[in-house]
Amino acid sequence: MEESSEDLKWMDEALKEAEKAGEIEEVPVGCVVVVDQQIVARGYNKRESLADPTAHAEILAIQQASRNLQRWRLSDATVYVTLEPCAMCAGALVNARVARVVYGCSDPKGGACDTLYQIGQDTRLNHRFEVTGGVRAEEAAQLLRDFFRERRKKNKRRDGREVEGA
Amino acid sequence: MEESSEDLKWMDEALKEAEKAGEIEEVPVGCVVVVDQQIVARGYNKRESLADPTAHAEILAIQQASRNLQRWRLSDATVYVTLEPCAMCAGALVNARVARVVYGCSDPKGGACDTLYQIGQDTRLNHRFEVTGGVRAEEAAQLLRDFFRERRKKNKRRDGREVEGA
Numbered sequence: 001m002e003e004s005s006e007d008l009k010w011m012d013e014a015l016k017e018a019e020k021a022g023e024i025e026e027v028p029v030g031c032v033v034v035v036d037q038q039i040v041a042r043g044y045n046k047r048e049s050l051a052d053p054t055a056h057a058e059i060l061a062i063q064q065a066s067r068n069l070q071r072w073r074l075s076d077a078t079v080y081v082t083l084e085p086c087a088m089c090a091g092a093l094v095n096a097r098v099a100r101v102v103y104g105c106s107d108p109k110g111g112a113c114d115t116l117y118q119i120g121q122d123t124r125l126n127h128r129f130e131v132t133g134g135v136r137a138e139e140a141a142q143l144l145r146d147f148f149r150e151r152r153k154k155n156k157r158r159d160g161r162e163v164e165g166a
Numbered sequence: 167m168e169e170s171s172e173d174l175k176w177m178d179e180a181l182k183e184a185e186k187a188g189e190i191e192e193v194p195v196g197c198v199v200v201v202d203q204q205i206v207a208r209g210y211n212k213r214e215s216l217a218d219p220t221a222h223a224e225i226l227a228i229q230q231a232s233r234n235l236q237r238w239r240l241s242d243a244t245v246y247v248t249l250e251p252c253a254m255c256a257g258a259l260v261n262a263r264v265a266r267v268v269y270g271c272s273d274p275k276g277g278a279c280d281t282l283y284q285i286g287q288d289t290r291l292n293h294r295f296e297v298t299g300g301v302r303a304e305e306a307a308q309l310l311r312d313f314f315r316e317r318r319k320k321n322k323r324r325d326g327r328e329v330e331g332a
Contacts, residue, residue, distance in 0.1 A: 052229055053238040053262035054220075063218055072219040087285050088257030091278070095254055096219035109292065112257070116290055117283070119253050124282055126275065 003135045007080070007102050010034050011136040014080040014104070017044040017057065018143050024049055025151075028143045031057035031081040033065040033074070040077070041065035057081060058089040062096050073097050082140035084111035084133060090119035093129060100130040104140030169301045173246070173268050176200050177302040180246040180270070183210040183223065184309050190215055191317075194309045197223035197247040199231040199240070206243070207231035223247060224255040228262050239263050248306035250277035250299060256285035259295060266296040270306030 010032055017030025021044035033041040043061030047053060058081050066072050075097040082104040085093060090112035093101055101113060101120060112119045113131050120129040176198055183196025187210035199207040209227030213219060224247050232238050241263045248270040251259060256278035259267055267279060267286060278285050279297050286295040 047238055050232075051236055051238050052232045053240070054225055054229055054258050055238075056261075059220055063220055066216075066218045070217055072213055072217050072221075074219070086257055086261070087278075087283075087291075088254055088261055091252055091254030091257055092220050095222075095252070109290070112253075116288070117253075122282070124275070125253075 003102070003132055006037075007132065007135050010039070010078070010080045011082070011102065011104060011140075013039060013042070014057075014082050015136060015139055015143070017042050018082045018140065021045045021057070022143060022147050028147050029057045029081065029083045031061040031079065033061050034078045034080065035065075035069070035074075035076050040068050054088065056086065056089050058085055059092055062092055062098075066096070075099055078102060080135075082136070082143070083107055084113050084115060086110040087112040087117060087119065090117065094119060094122075094125055094127050097127045098129050100132070102132045102135050104133075104135055105137040105144070106133060169268070169298055172203075173298065173301050176205070176244070176246045177248070177268065177270060177306075179205060179208070180223075180248050181302060181305055181309070183208050184248045184306065187211045187223070188309060188313050194313050195223045195247065195249045197227040197245065199227050200244045200246065201231075201235070201240075201242050206234050220254065222252065222255050224251055225258055228258055232262070241265055244268060246301075248302070248309070249273055250279050250281060252276040253278040253283060253285065256283065260285060260291055260293050263293045264295050266298070268298045268301050270299075270301055271303040271310070272299060 013032045014030045018028040022028035026045045030044045041061045041064035043057045045057045046055040077098045078100040084103045084107040179198045180196045184194040188194035192211045196210045207227045207230035209223045212221040243264045244266040246268045250269045250273040
């Protein structure tokens with residue numbers, strides 16, 4: 001399915017979530033879950049702050065959506081996420097029976113909706129979802145680039161101090 | 167890697183977790199996480215009781231292990247689970263950087279460690295883990311068969327009552 005002005009609007013909300021992650025020095029990925037033109041859950045990557053390898057934006061948003069709606073079947077939901085979901089998150093989106101996934105930039109190293117796997121299109125699994133990629137891709141990628149550049153600078157300064165202090 | 171007497175012992179613990187799931191009418195799948203010959207976390211499927219599509223045994227056990235150890239990298243962990251992990255859980259085990267995964271019976275409809283995908287062996291991802299399948303497979307499969315047979319019986323009785331009351 002092609003992107004729409006609706007998609008751009010919701011992806012802007014996911015980008016706001018990604019920015020929150022960046023502010024606490026987490027890799028900036030954000031997600032919102034939309035049902036009936038309303039955001040029912042938001043999430044951003046908290047792997048480091050929660051010390052939890054499952055705390056990706058999508059997992060936290062799916063969990064929050066289920067809590068808010070008090071059901072695990074999210075078959076009326078569209079999930080907006082700034083980075084292409086990994087295998088864990090793509091599998092979670094299948095398990096949650098979501099209708100559609102819209103993502104920002106592709107993930108050449110771990111993307112499991114188009115790039116390395118097409119988990120949402122696998123007819124052997126018990127559910128499939130529609131996928132639209134590349135929505136606000138440049139903004140999503142820029143957030144990630146800025147984050148990693150900043151982190152490299154910080155690491156360099158830290159390494160410099162360590163050498164000085166050695 | 168071949169199964170060992172250690173593996174049988176830890177899988178028995180995972181089977182106990184699976185039984186707990188069955189007792190609350192959840193699909194009986196159980197999991198334990200072992201580090202340095204000790205169980206650091208336990209989990210069993212709670213999808214229905216938590217109304218959470220991500221609440222598979224492995225996800226709950228990984229989250230508990232991370233909380234207990236206060237770190238997301240579980241590179242010293244072996245994870246024992248009674249049913250072959252799905253894409254979500256296999257992806258989570260990659261994200262958690264676990265060393266090894268031992269499972270009971272295969273999952274022809276969703277298994278992502280051997281059957282449909284080999285996510286733990288994918289050299290394109292940033293981590294790989296060892297996989298040993300078929301440990302206590304018959305016991306694990308029997309638990310699942312008994313559960314589904316019992317559920318079909320209950321549904322039949324319920325449908326019968328509904329017809330009578332109609």
